[in-house]
Amino acid sequence: MILLQAVVIALRQMLKNPLRAALTTLGVMIGVAAVIAMVILGRGATADIQGQLAGLGQNLLFISPGQPGMGGPTRGAAHAFADGDADVIAKSVQGLRAVAAVTGSPVRVVRAGASWSTAAVGVTEDYLVAMKWQIRSGRPLTDEDQRTGAAVCLVGETTRQELFGAEDALGKELRINGAVVRVVGILKAKGRAATGMDPDDTMMVPLSFMHRRIVGNDDVSSIIASAVDGEDTSRIQEDIIALLRERRHVGPDEDADFFVRDMKEIEQMVGAITGVLSSFLAAVAAISLLVGGIGIMNIMLVAVSERTREIGLRLALGARARDVMLQFLVEAMVLSTVGGLAGIVVGLLGAWGATRQFGIPLVVDGPVLLLPMAFSVVIGVVFGFLPARQAARLRPIEALRHES
Amino acid sequence: MSADGAGGAAATGDGLICFEQVTKVYGQGTGAVRALAGIDLRIGAGEFVALMGPSGSGKSTTLQIMGCLDVPTAGSSFFRGLDTATLGGDDLSLLRRNYLGFVFQGFHLLARTSALENVELPLVYRGISTGKRRIMARTALAAVGLSGVEHHLPSELSGGEQQRVAIARALVSEPSVVLADEPTGNLDSGRATEIMEILATLNRQRGITIVMVTHEPDMAVYARRIVRFKDGLIVEDKTNEAPTSLRPPRAVAVSP
Ligand SMILES: Nc1ncnc2c1ncn2[C@@H]1O[C@H](COP(=O)(O)OP(=O)(O)OP(=O)(O)O)[C@@H](O)[C@H]1O
Ligand SMILES: [Mg+2]
Numbered sequence: 001m002i003l004l005q006a007v008v009i010a011l012r013q014m015l016k017n018p019l020r021a022a023l024t025t026l027g028v029m030i031g032v033a034a035v036i037a038m039v040i041l042g043r044g045a046t047a048d049i050q051g052q053l054a055g056l057g058q059n060l061l062f063i064s065p066g067q068p069g070m071g072g073p074t075r076g077a078a079h080a081f082a083d084g085d086a087d088v089i090a091k092s093v094q095g096l097r098a099v100a101a102v103t104g105s106p107v108r109v110v111r112a113g114a115s116w117s118t119a120a121v122g123v124t125e126d127y128l129v130a131m132k133w134q135i136r137s138g139r140p141l142t143d144e145d146q147r148t149g150a151a152v153c154l155v156g157e158t159t160r161q162e163l164f165g166a167e168d169a170l171g172k173e174l175r176i177n178g179a180v181v182r183v184v185g186i187l188k189a190k191g192r193a194a195t196g197m198d199p200d201d202t203m204m205v206p207l208s209f210m211h212r213r214i215v216g217n218d219d220v221s222s223i224i225a226s227a228v229d230g231e232d233t234s235r236i237q238e239d240i241i242a243l244l245r246e247r248r249h250v251g252p253d254e255d256a257d258f259f260v261r262d263m264k265e266i267e268q269m270v271g272a273i274t275g276v277l278s279s280f281l282a283a284v285a286a287i288s289l290l291v292g293g294i295g296i297m298n299i300m301l302v303a304v305s306e307r308t309r310e311i312g313l314r315l316a317l318g319a320r321a322r323d324v325m326l327q328f329l330v331e332a333m334v335l336s337t338v339g340g341l342a343g344i345v346v347g348l349l350g351a352w353g354a355t356r357q358f359g360i361p362l363v364v365d366g367p368v369l370l371l372p373m374a375f376s377v378v379i380g381v382v383f384g385f386l387p388a389r390q391a392a393r394l395r396p397i398e399a400l401r402h403e404s
Numbered sequence: 405m406s407a408d409g410a411g412g413a414a415a416t417g418d419g420l421i422c423f424e425q426v427t428k429v430y431g432q433g434t435g436a437v438r439a440l441a442g443i444d445l446r447i448g449a450g451e452f453v454a455l456m457g458p459s460g461s462g463k464s465t466t467l468q469i470m471g472c473l474d475v476p477t478a479g480s481s482f483f484r485g486l487d488t489a490t491l492g493g494d495d496l497s498l499l500r501r502n503y504l505g506f507v508f509q510g511f512h513l514l515a516r517t518s519a520l521e522n523v524e525l526p527l528v529y530r531g532i533s534t535g536k537r538r539i540m541a542r543t544a545l546a547a548v549g550l551s552g553v554e555h556h557l558p559s560e561l562s563g564g565e566q567q568r569v570a571i572a573r574a575l576v577s578e579p580s581v582v583l584a585d586e587p588t589g590n591l592d593s594g595r596a597t598e599i600m601e602i603l604a605t606l607n608r609q610r611g612i613t614i615v616m617v618t619h620e621p622d623m624a625v626y627a628r629r630i631v632r633f634k635d636g637l638i639v640e641d642k643t644n645e646a647p648t649s650l651r652p653p654r655a656v657a658v659s660p
Binding site: 005016017309310312313314315316317318319320321322323393395396397400 | 468471473474475493494497498500501502504506508512514516517525526528529530573
């Protein structure tokens, strides 16, 4: 009953100074909304990337020259794989479905009136199978293309869109770094990732064409192997390592000059990166919440000092210190709760809009919504309560005489 | 707090309000001001007392100490036999809540709060229901001639109207003691007379104790006792044998 009355008084008080109430709640709202939106976005992006990785399946192995590092330049002058390495792996290691040799290169693609920079990959025909690419129209790369080094290519959806727009791309010719290639197939879109990585911003040419006409050497920069479902990838991993050590003449006591990663490791790596990214976003948002909190604190301090005379009057008319305290407590709580609720709504709306914009899933749970709000309510209450208690402890006549 | 005269501390049972050598010093060191220089004063239940004296002589200070809003620097003040120096803040709040009604010299109305809500304020802390508060506040406003401005804000009222709202607020809780600091200071003589009639009636019919500060001899004559201050001391304390009918000679009124 008394509490209800305090809430009513608090609401009336807010209406008496709507601008101040609005500003106070705005501070809370922005802080809460920022944290909520950031955390939700971070989670959505993580879920999205994990989903994309999962789409590749669990049975991929990535074989790269050099030493494993976290994305930085590899140590030592590791030499690339040779042309035959992928074939040998395919023939000697049991349980593989597809083995593709890959050499990538950034290229500038030109077509009458349009040009586009993208990443071209020279691949053997197994690449589409291993990476689960599908052909939307046209045909895949063939053994024949590979042997003859045919000047043909497959284009990803983004590349197609940039170069051809609404036109039909099949059969058209493009110039890549001066060489003319014909589009024989269009890849089915995989969709852009939340991180901005766009798998469709690509084009594929036969590896032999890449070697001869674009990079000008025989290096294979990585090999991708896909295991048959149900096969033990760690056994396959060991077999591949043993085979390649031999082929690359690595002595028994030497460190290998290449490494093999399976999907689990890659997922862990990506998880670590997105984890850092989302905590960073959350930290930035938390700062805005803190700033919002300082805003509440500021306004509560001003409000209390301004209302010291009111406190004095209430005391003079028979309020006890605790009656006054209750009132301020409730006022601070009502203000910050209203701000917090608005923050939840705005944060959710923002997160919803952003996730739709980036095409990532909306991942929401209770703690994400309630913790930031609880935090701002606590700040409002603490910083409203302390100065109010100060005032309520004054002798009434001193509080009444206070000049604000 | 309802137990009458329960405070055993004092041998000063006689008198509702009792001052013993009350001294009040504001500030410290060289800037200290001695507002009261040791006064003895006893006011019984049902009295109607006017405090008079030049500006700065300590009248408001006296009223504040009587009303348990402040405590003496030295000496003792008793309310209903209780030594206010021995009471905590909450006990003093309860005394004010249950027995006292104030009219402050500066009104002290809550800004941005309607006249009606201002008058309701003392009732809030008495736990009276909203509906009943409303009725009591309207009645009190009507008693001071303010029907029709219930929903005006203080900033929309004249000085005299604000003063009458402050008076209504002091009377609304039907306190047993009303302490009024220049309640008619901003009123024309017609209004002032009305207010004095209200106070005198409350005093006569309901036995409410009234202590009132005034500069105006015309108002002081409504009281049955007139206490005169000068430089923080009581210089005269006399009974007004014939309240409202007796007109004191002009010379007494103006004392420099
Ligand atoms: N809070 C205060 N701090 C310092 N000095 C004060 C304070 N309150 C009152 N005084 C001083 O104490 C003295 C008595 O003040 P008080 O308000 O009691 O006078 P008063 O008789 O009510 O005067 P007036 O008729 O002008 O209202 C004055 O000299 C005043 O300046
Ligand atoms: Mg005064």
